[in-house]
Amino acid sequence: MRDNRGSFMNNTERLIGKMNDELAAFVAGLERLPVQDVIEKAGEIAVKTDMALLVEEAFLGPKETKALLGMRMPLEYLYQEYLKKDTGLSNVLIDHMQDAAADEAGRQRKRNRERIAGEAR
Numbered sequence: 552m553r554d555n556r557g558s559f560m561n562n563t564e565r566l567i568g569k570m571n572d573e574l575a576a577f578v579a580g581l582e583r584l585p586v587q588d589v590i591e592k593a594g595e596i597a598v599k600t601d602m603a604l605l606v607e608e609a610f611l612g613p614k615e616t617k618a619l620l621g622m623r624m625p626l627e628y629l630y631q632e633y634l635k636k637d638t639g640l641s642n643v644l645i646d647h648m649q650d651a652a653a654d655e656a657g658r659q660r661k662r663n664r665e666r667i668a669g670e671a672r
Contacts, residue, residue, distance in 0.1 A: 573626040
C-alpha cells in the first residue's frame, strides 16, 4: 500500500491511519447525539484518543500489528478489551495521585521543619 507521497507504508503506519480514521468516524458520529450522550461518552472518547495516539509507542510486533490491521474496527476492539481488564487508566491515575500527594506531603514536612528551625534561631 502506498501513502499519498507514493512511499510504501509499513504496517504500523497503516494501523495508525486505520485507527485514526476509525476515531474520526466515531467522533463524527457523536455530532448527531444529544449533548448529554456525548458527555456520557467522554471517558470513551479520551481512552480511544489515547489509544490512537499511543499505538506507535506500543511497539506491537509484526504479527500483532497484522492481526489488528485485519480487523474491521481495531480501535473498538482494543477499547472493549481495555474495559474487560481489572487494571486500567483509573489504576494508573490512582497511583499517580498517591505518588504526587506523598511527594507534596514530603515537601510540606520539609518546609515546616525549615520554618521551625528558622523560628528557633
